Amino acid sequence: MKTSTCSKLLVLFIAVCCFWASGAQAQNTLDRAGLTAASPAAAAYSLRQLSTTYGGPAIQVRRSSDNTTQNIGFDGSGNLDLTSLLAFVGGGDGFVSIWYDQSGLGRNATQGTLALQPRIVTSGVVETQNGRPTLTFSGGQTLQSTLTAAQATTAGNVTTTSAVFRSNTINSSLFSNSDGGA
Numbered sequence: 001m002k003t004s005t006c007s008k009l010l011v012l013f014i015a016v017c018c019f020w021a022s023g024a025q026a027q028n029t030l031d032r033a034g035l036t037a038a039s040p041a042a043a044a045y046s047l048r049q050l051s052t053t054y055g056g057p058a059i060q061v062r063r064s065s066d067n068t069t070q071n072i073g074f075d076g077s078g079n080l081d082l083t084s085l086l087a088f089v090g091g092g093d094g095f096v097s098i099w100y101d102q103s104g105l106g107r108n109a110t111q112g113t114l115a116l117q118p119r120i121v122t123s124g125v126v127e128t129q130n131g132r133p134t135l136t137f138s139g140g141q142t143l144q145s146t147l148t149a150a151q152a153t154t155a156g157n158v159t160t161t162s163a164v165f166r167s168n169t170i171n172s173s174l175f176s177n178s179d180g181g182a
Helices: 082-089
Strands: 009-018 059-063 069-072 094-099 119-122 125-129 135-137 160-167
Touching: 059 082, 059 119, 069 082, 082 094, 082 119, 082 125
Parallel strands: none
Antiparallel strands: 009 135, 009 160, 059 069, 059 094, 094 119, 119 125, 119 135
């Protein structure tokens, strides 16, 4: 496994957005992240399975050799399935086009512009930080979610965001409330 030192921003194995969410939609209890049904998440992104009830993939990966995409899930321990990831990407690079929302609300973080997708595999080696797979963002690479401020919080409710990341520059950010120029 390789630890990247040239990235602008490393988002480590977990970036969980724990916000107040409407009870009107079916949600997964993020029991592996220490949350209960009484403290639901408005969105949850991780390279680890955060809920024992979540059966979907972790990420959709695009391989550089032919720009084909494939969903990558979790292994039996709830970690990113590195065997499937490397079998799909091969000796090239792999980029994340979708980071799936594990909350059950379908607020996936996506990036359709190839040049703006974060990297997860470089030359057949998984990007890691402290031994864990990570997404590497450099330059203007981003993933965007449809989570709005109104969905994230309402007056009187506590909003908590939990994330693990490392920045190699002073002027980088993990979250933005920008509309992306729309």
